[in-house]
Amino acid sequence: MTDEVAKPKRVRKVAEPILYPITDEDWLEIKHYVEKWRPLLGLKDWRISLMKKRYKGKDLGWVEMFLDAKLARVWVSESWGSEPKDPGEAEQFVIHELLHVRNKGMLAFAADHGASSHEDVLSEEHSQINILEDLLFNAYGDKHGPVQTK
Numbered sequence: 001m002t003d004e005v006a007k008p009k010r011v012r013k014v015a016e017p018i019l020y021p022i023t024d025e026d027w028l029e030i031k032h033y034v035e036k037w038r039p040l041l042g043l044k045d046w047r048i049s050l051m052k053k054r055y056k057g058k059d060l061g062w063v064e065m066f067l068d069a070k071l072a073r074v075w076v077s078e079s080w081g082s083e084p085k086d087p088g089e090a091e092q093f094v095i096h097e098l099l100h101v102r103n104k105g106m107l108a109f110a111a112d113h114g115a116s117s118h119e120d121v122l123s124e125e126h127s128q129i130n131i132l133e134d135l136l137f138n139a140y141g142d143k144h145g146p147v148q149t150k
């Protein structure tokens with residue numbers, strides 16, 4: 001193996017196929033939990049839409065919010081199925097993202113009123129969300145998901 005030659009790097013122009021694309025079943029489950037948690041978290045006056053997006057890495061998704069329009073877009077990774085999911089993971093994902101929506105107004109208010117460092121506030125928010133997500137899921141979640149969504 002002395003004459004092994006390094007392969008030249010190629011510029012990849014065609015996107016790789018998604019190996020474990022999100023299934024219709026996953027999508028319906030996420031949708032079901034958005035409808036379950038929207039009123040529980042006091043977000044009935046928000047429009048929450050689900051969108052798909054291709055992510056690098058293992059992110060399940062994130063949420064984009066438009067406070068004035070009371071519109072939130074929950075972006076879900078197209079490779080949702082690439083990691084095995086625990087029962088309840090879809091529900092916890094939804095609880096987590098909707099808690100961000102729940103807090104949006106407070107964070108905007110804090111920023112407007114000179115919260116010393118907005119990044120610190122966001123990181124504090126995230127640690128609270130992780131605690132609340134677990135509490136809410138343990139109290140009200142469907143532990144044995146996935147539920148029948150049809």
Ligand SMILES: [Zn+2]
Pocket residue numbers: 096100126129
């Ligand atoms: Zn988060």
